[in-house]
Amino acid sequence: MTLTLQSAAALLSEHDLLREIITPDRWTDFASTIPDSDVPFAHITYDSKQIKPRTLMCCKGNFKAEYLAGGDEAGMAAYVAEHDYSDVTHAPGLIVDDATKALSLLSQAFYDYPERELKLIGVTGTKGKTTTSYFTHAIINAMSGNKCALFSSVDNCVDGVHYVESDLTTPESLDAARMMREAVDNGMRYLVMEVSSQAYKVNRVYGLTFDAAAFLNISPDHISPIEHPSFEDYLYCKRQIVRNTRALVLGVPGDYTDLVAEDATIAHVPVTTFSIDEAVADVTAQPVDDTHTTFAFTEGQPLGELSLAIEGDFNYANACAALALAQIVGIDIHDPRALASMAHVRISGRMEESTDPHSNTVAIVDYAHNYASVNALLDFVTRKYGARHPRITLLTGSAGDKALDRRREIVEAAQDRVQRFVFTTEDTNEEDPMAIAEEMLGDVTNPDVDASIIIDRPTAVEDIVAEARDHDGFDVLLLIGKGDERWIKMHNKHVPYEGDSAIIRRLFS
Numbered sequence: 039m040t041l042t043l044q045s046a047a048a049l050l051s052e053h054d055l056l057r058e059i060i061t062p063d064r065w066t067d068f069a070s071t072i073p074d075s076d077v078p079f080a081h082i083t084y085d086s087k088q089i090k091p092r093t094l095m096c097c098k099g100n101f102k103a104e105y106l107a108g109g110d111e112a113g114m115a116a117y118v119a120e121h122d123y124s125d126v127t128h129a130p131g132l133i134v135d136d137a138t139k140a141l142s143l144l145s146q147a148f149y150d151y152p153e154r155e156l157k158l159i160g161v162t163g164t165k166g167k168t169t170t171s172y173f174t175h176a177i178i179n180a181m182s183g184n185k186c187a188l189f190s191s192v193d194n195c196v197d198g199v200h201y202v203e204s205d206l207t208t209p210e211s212l213d214a215a216r217m218m219r220e221a222v223d224n225g226m227r228y229l230v231m232e233v234s235s236q237a238y239k240v241n242r243v244y245g246l247t248f249d250a251a252a253f254l255n256i257s258p259d260h261i262s263p264i265e266h267p268s269f270e271d272y273l274y275c276k277r278q279i280v281r282n283t284r285a286l287v288l289g290v291p292g293d294y295t296d297l298v299a300e301d302a303t304i305a306h307v308p309v310t311t312f313s314i315d316e317a318v319a320d321v322t323a324q325p326v327d328d329t330h331t332t333f334a335f336t337e338g339q340p341l342g343e344l345s346l347a348i349e350g351d352f353n354y355a356n357a358c359a360a361l362a363l364a365q366i367v368g369i370d371i372h373d374p375r376a377l378a379s380m381a382h383v384r385i386s387g388r389m390e391e392s393t394d395p396h397s398n399t400v401a402i403v404d405y406a407h408n409y410a411s412v413n414a415l416l417d418f419v420t421r422k423y424g425a426r427h428p429r430i431t432l433l434t435g436s437a438g439d440k441a442l443d444r445r446r447e448i449v450e451a452a453q454d455r456v457q458r459f460v461f462t463t464e465d466t467n468e469e470d471p472m473a474i475a476e477e478m479l480g481d482v483t484n485p486d487v488d489a490s491i492i493i494d495r496p497t498a499v500e501d502i503v504a505e506a507r508d509h510d511g512f513d514v515l516l517l518i519g520k521g522d523e524r525w526i527k528m529h530n531k532h533v534p535y536e537g538d539s540a541i542i543r544r545l546f547s
Contacts, residue, residue: 041082041148043075043116046094047132049147050118053245055140057133062124072130079115082148084141084212089114094144096212097123098137118144138241142211146245152218153246156187156226157367160233160243162279163254163289165411166356167207167232168192169348169388170252173360173380174230180379181369182228187221189214189231192385192521196221208237211244228367235260235275243282250366251283252359255292257410258447262440281305287312287362289355290319310366312358314351321362323354330421335377337361342377348389350418387521389418390539394546397507400428400514401546403538405521407437409447412518416455419514428514430456431502435464435495435519436474445474448518449481456516459489462498464519465527495526499541517542 043059047069050056058065061072069075080092086105089095091113095106101119106126109117117123118132118140134140146153161170171190178186184198189209193201196217208231209217221229233251237243256276258269266272273294280286280301288298290311302309313319314333323333326343333354335341341361346353357380365371384390390403400423406415412432419430432452436445452459459482461475475491482489492498499517506513522539525532536544 040078041094041144042078043072043130043132044069045147046079046116046118046144049143050132050134050140053139053143055134055136055143057135060122060124060131060133062128069130074115075130077115079148082145082212084210091115094118094148095129096137096141096144097121098141101137136241138211139244142215142241142244142246145212145215149215149219152215152222153229155222156218157228157250158246158248159228159230159363159367160248160251160279160283161230161254161359161363162233162235162252162276164257164259164408165406165414166254166352166359167234168385168405169353170254170356170359170363171230171232172383172385173357174363176379176383177360177364177371177376178228178230178367178369180375181364181373185226186228186230187217187224187226189217189229191232191234192387196226197224198226207232207234208242211242214242230363233279235266235272238275238278239266239271246282248279248283250285250287250363251279252287252289252363253277253279253298254289254356254359255410256294257408258443259408259410260441262442265440277301280307283307285310285366287359287366289313289359290316310362312355312362314355314358319358321358323358325351333357335361337365337371339372341372342374344377344381346380347382347384349391349422350389350414351421352414352418353389387523387537387539389415390522392542392546394503394507396546397509398512399503399506400512401503401517401542402514403517403521403542406516406518407448408441408444409451412448412451415516415518416452419516420455423512423514426512428512429458429506429509430514430516431458431460431506432456432516432518433460433462433498433502434478434516435462435466435471436478437464438466438469438471438474445478446481449478453482453484453487457488458502459487460498460502461489461491462495463493463526464495467527468529495520495538496536496541499538500545503542503545 079094081090082094084096089112092115095117097119114129175188188195191207194204311319312321321337326332332345463471517538524537526535
C-alpha cells in the first residue's frame with residue numbers, strides 16, 4: 039500500500055479516529071479536495087527534527103505547536119494531531135481523537151503491513167518476558183534456519199543472527215513497523231516481541247494481532263503518576279493482549295489467572311497452560327532431582343530432560359511457555375532440537391553468576407527490579423546456597439520518576455533474607471539519586487540488617503567485593519536492577535556506565 043493523504047484519511051475514518059481535515063483556509067471531510075492528496079508520502083516520523091520533503095508528521099504526546107516551526111520549509115506534506123496547528127503551518131492536518139492510535143495504524147500502512155507477513159508472538163507478564171522471548175527465539179531459529187526476529191528489552195534482532203541494544207521493552211509503533219519491514223526484507227518469517235503494559239497504555243501495539251501470546255504472571259509494578267495510577271490499570275493493560283491474539287499461553291497457578299482465562303473465553307481465544315510441577319497444565323517441567331538443575335519437560339508425552347545455562351526454577355517455567363508458544367506457530371517441539379536449543383541460551387545481566395578466584399564469594403548480576411523478581415532471586419539463592427549459610431549483600435537502587443512502589447517493595451522482599459543492603463544509583467532520570475537511596479534506606483525496618491548508601495555505582499560494586507574478600511566466610515553478592523546495561527539514565531540521557539557485569543568480570547579476573 040502506498041500511503042497518501044487520501045488513503046491515510048480513509049484508514050483513520052475506518053477506525054473512527056478522524057474528526058476532520060484542516061487547512062489554513064478550510065475544514066473538510068474529503069481529502070480528495072486537497073491539492074496533492076493522491077501523491078504518496080515519502081517519509082513518516084513523530085520527531086519534528088526528522089521532517090524531510092513529503093513527510094507525514096505525527097504529533098503525539100506532549101507536543102507543542104512551536105515544534106512545527108520550519109516544518110513547511112523542510113517539506114512537511116501533512117500532519118496528524120489531536121489539535122489544530124494551522125496557525126503555524128500551511129500543511130493539511132488530519133485531526134484525530136487519539137494520535138498514538140493513529141500513528142500505529144499509519145505506520146503499519148506506510149510500511150505495507152509487514153506484520154501480515156510474519157508469525158507474531160507476544161510475551162507479557164511482570165517477570166520473565168525477556169527470558170521467555172529469548173527461549174522462544176532460540177527454539178524457532180533452531181527449527182527454521184534462523185528465520186525469527188526478536189524485539190526485547192535487551193536487544194533487537196531483525197535478521198535472526200545479529201543483535202542491537204534496544205531502548206524500550208516494546209518499540210514505539212513507528213519503529214516497530216519499520217523494523218518489521220526490515221525483518222521481512224531479510225527473509226524473517228517469525229517475530230517474537232516483549233509486550234509491556236505501557237505498550238497497550240500508549241498504543242504501541244495498537245492494531246496488531248498476535249498469532250500466539252503468553253501471559254506469564256502478574257504482580258504489582260509500574261504504578262506511579264506517569265505510568266499506571268493503580269494495580270487495576272496495570273493489570274487491565276496487560277490483559278489487552280488476550281483480546282489481541284489468536285491463541286493464549288497462560289502460566290498456572292497464578293494470581294488473577296481465572297480472570298485472564300475468562301478474558302480468553304469471552305474473546306473465543308484457545309488457551310494452553312504451562313507450569314512447573316502442575317499436573318493439570320498442558321506443558322510442564324518437573325525437577326529430576328533435589329538440586330533442581332535438570333528438569334524433565336512434558337507436553338502430552340515426554341519431551342526430554344534439560345539443564346539450562348540460566349539457573350532458577352522460574353526460568354524452567356519460562357522455558358515451558360516458550361515451548362508452548364513455538365508449538366502454536368507450527369514448530370514441532372517434539373523434535374529433540376527444539377528442547378536442546380534452549381540449553382545454552384544466556385542473556386547478559388540475567389542470572390549471570392560468577393565466582394571470585396580470590397575469595398569464597400559468588401556474585402550474581404540480575405535485572406531484578408521489583409518485589410516478585412527480587413523474591414524469586416532470593417528463593418534461588420536459598421535453594422542453591424542455603425546449606426552453606428551465606429552472608430548475602432544486595433546492591434540496588436530504583437528507577438526515578440516512575441514505579442515509585444518498587445523502592446519499598448524491593449526492601450520488603452529482601453530485608454529479612456539478606457545481611458546487608460547497599461543503596462546506589464540506578465536510572466534516576468530527573469530525580470536526585472541520593473533522595474531515592476535515602477527513601478529506600480528509610481524503608482529498612484529490620485534492625486539486624488546493615489544498610490548504607492554508596493551513590494557512585496562502580497564504587498559501590500568495588501566496595502561490596504572488597505568487603506566480601508575481607509569476610510571470613512561464604513558471601514553471595516546480588517547486584518540487581520541494571521543487568522549488563524552500559525548506561526545509566528539521568529536527565530533523559532544515557533550516561534555511559536561500565537556495567538555491573540563488566541565490573542564484576544574486571545574485579546574477578
